[in-house]
Amino acid sequence: MTTSEAFEKMLTHEERRIMDGLTSPVEIQCFLDAVPYSTDPFYRSPLRVLRDRTAHCFDGALFGAAALHLIGYPPLIVDLLPNDRDDEHLLAVFKQNRRWGAVAKSNFVGLRFREPVYRTMGELVMSYFEPYFNVDRERTLRGYTRPLSLKPFDRLGWMTSDEHLERIAEKIDQVRRFSLLTDEMAAQLSPVDDRSYMAGLLGAEDAGLFRPG
Numbered sequence: 305m306t307t308s309e310a311f312e313k314m315l316t317h318e319e320r321r322i323m324d325g326l327t328s329p330v331e332i333q334c335f336l337d338a339v340p341y342s343t344d345p346f347y348r349s350p351l352r353v354l355r356d357r358t359a360h361c362f363d364g365a366l367f368g369a370a371a372l373h374l375i376g377y378p379p380l381i382v383d384l385l386p387n388d389r390d391d392e393h394l395l396a397v398f399k400q401n402r403r404w405g406a407v408a409k410s411n412f413v414g415l416r417f418r419e420p421v422y423r424t425m426g427e428l429v430m431s432y433f434e435p436y437f438n439v440d441r442e443r444t445l446r447g448y449t450r451p452l453s454l455k456p457f458d459r460l461g462w463m464t465s466d467e468h469l470e471r472i473a474e475k476i477d478q479v480r481r482f483s484l485l486t487d488e489m490a491a492q493l494s495p496v497d498d499r500s501y502m503a504g505l506l507g508a509e510d511a512g513l514f515r516p517g
Contacts, residue, residue, distance in 0.1 A: 384415075397428065450480045
């Protein structure tokens with residue numbers, strides 16, 4: 305039995321109804337937008353996200369990858385890498401008509417869904433540059449990883465069990481990384497303006513915000 309089959313077999317009637325309604329990337333994003341942002345210091349499998357109705361960015365990316373996989377996409381995640389004054393952010397990415405898009409759960413308005421219109425992964429990631437900032441109004445995105453397939457983790461039951469999710473977190477730290485800015489470019493960045501700052505934090509869960517220092 306595949307991990308997808310195991311996931312579907314464990315669903316209740318109501319859970320199956322919900323998953324049957326997630327037939328596109330945008331519907332998957334709508335589900336993630338509707339659940340509260342988790343401030344818990346642990347990871348949830350996609351099945352547990354569905355049952356607890358809460359997720360942070362790691363949980364949301366795994367749920368997004370699982371839901372995308374169930375409708376025919378490869379389960380891929382990409383890690384967005386900030387400087388040391390912010391949190392990393394995980395995306396579930398997909399390709400449609402040879403263009404990249406993304407599904408994500410975030411405490412920030414601008415770090416969620418992306419339509420599949422980006423020709424390269426670099427283009428997709430750069431679309432997150434402006435809204436990727438910390439509470440000190442610093443633009444913090446500095447790099448990203450190549451996509452990591454979750455298929456090798458099928459044997460660990462990543463869709464249905466929380467037990468081995470740390471292995472995914474460890475693996476994403478080991479994959480190839482790409483830089484976006486030089487040190488000179490980073491040093492010349494301007495602070496985020498008031499309107500962009502307020503818009504980016506609209507509806508944010510305060511307890512889930514990374515606080516530099």
